[in-house]
Amino acid sequence: MTPRPFNIVVVAQAGRLQYEALLFAASLRQMSPDFSGKLIVAVPQAGDRWSKDPSVRDSAVLDTFARLDATILPFENKEFGASYPNGNKIELLSALPAGEPFVFFDSDTLITGDITQVPFDFDRPSASLKREGTWPKPTLYGPGYAGIWASLYDRFGLDFDSSLDLSQPDEYWQRFLYFNAGFFFGACPVEFGRLYLEYARAIWTDPPVELVGQALDPWLDQIALPLVIHALGGGRDTLPAGYLDGSVSCHYRLFPLLYARESDRVIEVLEQVAAPNWLKKVLKTYEPMKRMIYQGKGHKVRALFDQNALPHREQAIRNRIKAEGYWTR
Known part of the structure; x- marks a missing residue:
């Protein structure tokens, strides 16, 4: 069966991320020479949401991206900007080619193996399971994990019960769908991004009452991500273990x-x-x-x-x- 073509995207902006993205690109080219999709480096542009211009302007950096056959993709950050830089990974998705499967990686990632051998099922999206129970942090007087997560699924009309891992104990954080946003993938970045932005914006500006006292920064991307993946028919077990965050990539x-x-x-x-x-x-x-x-x-x-x-x-x-x-x- 011929593997489905896909694109890879990382974020670069002035400062640390541009150098991390260069190293990522170099590792992809060296370790996965048969990768034939586009390597897209998404770059936020100056705008009202940024106090400083975040774009990549260093000519040596840009020339090196060109040498690595990376496509620079400018995008406009309309919602978050400097107030929540992790929002870049949400807002860039609308600028990617619609209908073309994609894998997003945080720029602080190395490709350490052949990514063409990873058995992605793009119709069943997923994300990194290399995570800890960082969110939520239930308080003494409640609600607990179930009450907090259920309020989000209810908010967006999603079925909460089918997202649960019933092999995990009640009120244990791994019972609930939760990912690290260091990588995620899907069939259409525009569809994925539309839901991601809709959910993240609503949680950021008008969270359910059950989230009172819960920190949204820096966890917003990881709060909204499982909701998007669940809504698109994905889950925690759609990618076999051992490839990403394993033999093929290192975050x-x-x-x-x-x-x-x-x-x-x-x-x-x-x-x-x-x-x-x-x-x-x-x-x-x-x-x-x-x-x-x-x-x-x-x-x-x-x-x-x-x-x-x-x-x-x-x-x-x-x-x-x-x-x-x-x-x-």
Whole structure:
């Protein structure tokens, strides 16, 4: 059976994201040479929602994207902008080619394997299950997880009961559909984006009373995402485990954390991808990459930890790195 063609999209904007997106693009080209879809780099444009111009204007960065055969796609952020930058991933979807299957990745991701071998079912969308129970945080006097999530499904006319994982205990966070928004995929970005924006805007501006006392920032994208996926017939089990957030991709988030806790394979791919001089001269202008990758500080971070016995809490990893003076953002 011939795999269905699809596009890949990441966000880039002035500052950190443009360098992360370059590294993502380079890793895709090196590790997945048979990928034949479009690699789209979505760039928010200056507008009323931004206090500073977020667009990518560095000529060296733009030339490097061109060398990596990445399509720069300007888009207008009409709803969130600087007030909620994660909203970029919601608003860019309407600018993508309608009807063409897509996979969105956060820019702080490395492709570490052949993405053409991932068995996407675009008619049953899904997203990253590499997450913790970050939202909601039920209060002592209620409502609990079920009451909070049910209020959102009811708000948008969705069937709540069919979203539940009944193998999980009642009032345990994994019983409820919840994703990390580090990647997600679907059959049509315009349809996906329309629902995503509708749900996110309503939650942001007029949340159900059950959400009183619940933080929406930075979790809004991850609150609305399961509702969109459920509405479009997707779910938690539509993508076999072990590919994304596994052998084919790594959502590393920050370079000190990457060196501290990711596998030897991820480190090998990172340094292999970042090695060519034409890419190195651009990436090393970003201080965290310069220090971690090119000046060898990453390996000093790695030596602080036993990767087979890492601290259970991420904060403990961060604190150790900061105490040794190696922390960068």
